[in-house]
Amino acid sequence: MLQNQESGTSLTELLQQWQTLDGKIAATEAKLKSTTLKPSEPTEPPVAEAQDREKLKAEYTELLTQAEALILKLETQAKAQLVANPKDSEATRTLLGIMYNDAQFSRDARVFQLGDTLISQGINPEYFAMASRSERLSIPARELFDELLLRHAEKEQNDLPRVRLLTTQGDIIIELYENEAPDTVGNFISLVESDYYKNRLFHRVIDGFMAQGGGFKLQGGVEVDGDGPGYAIPCECNSPEKRLHFTNSISMAHAGTNTGGAQFFLTLSRTDSLDGRHTCFGRIIKGTDVLAAIKKTHIPLELTEQPIEGVQKDKIISAEVIRKRDHEYSPNKIKTASGTDGK
Numbered sequence: 001m002l003q004n005q006e007s008g009t010s011l012t013e014l015l016q017q018w019q020t021l022d023g024k025i026a027a028t029e030a031k032l033k034s035t036t037l038k039p040s041e042p043t044e045p046p047v048a049e050a051q052d053r054e055k056l057k058a059e060y061t062e063l064l065t066q067a068e069a070l071i072l073k074l075e076t077q078a079k080a081q082l083v084a085n086p087k088d089s090e091a092t093r094t095l096l097g098i099m100y101n102d103a104q105f106s107r108d109a110r111v112f113q114l115g116d117t118l119i120s121q122g123i124n125p126e127y128f129a130m131a132s133r134s135e136r137l138s139i140p141a142r143e144l145f146d147e148l149l150l151r152h153a154e155k156e157q158n159d160l161p162r163v164r165l166l167t168t169q170g171d172i173i174i175e176l177y178e179n180e181a182p183d184t185v186g187n188f189i190s191l192v193e194s195d196y197y198k199n200r201l202f203h204r205v206i207d208g209f210m211a212q213g214g215g216f217k218l219q220g221g222v223e224v225d226g227d228g229p230g231y232a233i234p235c236e237c238n239s240p241e242k243r244l245h246f247t248n249s250i251s252m253a254h255a256g257t258n259t260g261g262a263q264f265f266l267t268l269s270r271t272d273s274l275d276g277r278h279t280c281f282g283r284i285i286k287g288t289d290v291l292a293a294i295k296k297t298h299i300p301l302e303l304t305e306q307p308i309e310g311v312q313k314d315k316i317i318s319a320e321v322i323r324k325r326d327h328e329y330s331p332n333k334i335k336t337a338s339g340t341d342g343k
Helices: 011-034 047-084 089-104 108-120 125-133 137-155 182-193 288-293
Strands: 160-167 170-176 204-206 210-213 217-218 223-226 249-252 264-267 282-288 299-302 305-307 315-323
Touching: 011 047, 011 089, 047 089, 047 108, 089 108, 089 125, 089 137, 108 137, 125 137, 160 182, 170 182, 182 282, 182 315, 204 299, 249 299, 282 288
Parallel strands: none
Antiparallel strands: 160 170, 160 315, 170 282, 204 210, 210 264, 217 223, 249 264, 249 282, 299 305
16 A cells, blocks of 8 residues: 655545544534524624634634645545556545535536546546436536546547647647537637637636637737638537536637637636536647636626736637547538627
């Protein structure tokens, strides 16, 4: 059995530490709940009671900090054991337990990062299937494991198209969901192969939301409207098989149903409000750090957004198809769409 190189602690010992710590957290949480003011109580409790409550809150916060640190140790040790022995059930269960916790707190990027590790080590997909059916998890949490089931199957098939975007911040490699969004993927690949995306700006980038690009460009140092490709494609966001907008997804921008053409956006968080409204057609498989580094151009406000002055916008320098299936890729044009390309 492997041991943590820094502490010399095995995964079994770390799990025992977790059980002890988890028990303390539960006990402290119960005490906090028991000291919560009831509606019939005075609004200002005695000083001694208030001090006790603040002390409990501080203890609880410290325990949660310890828990986060221990979870990182558990994750590191479990990954090391899994690499050494892909059939290590203790390591697999540990990572799944961390994923369940992250899923409940909507940390989808962390869930998928660990899920990719398990998939690469040959996990039985039934683990994901059981989680996707678990009534202990919320519906949004179960959706993450539904997505992991799809990613496991795609890893086995290993034939989805891929595109590399060379940006001013580095390379982003995207795997495209041709099975669920064939028209959108066909259009995107055809535009990439025609060099349409060369020197296109990320003209609208909102922290915590998304980075939109593929339309506007610079001419003589001035930002100009790219006018789209001159046609529109159908939305594919209403199918029961539609993919959802998780962190690091790529999706079509549009100015209304069936008006998308070339502009797209890359999500910086789980954006479930866009499910069923925009066609999610792929995900970043390499370069999530590059996406995070793309300079923000707008500040989100309550009902609108405010441009940030003086930002030198990042851009797509070039794009190339690095893998595709053996058939022609072309847009399913449904109408002329000048001026409607997802602005």
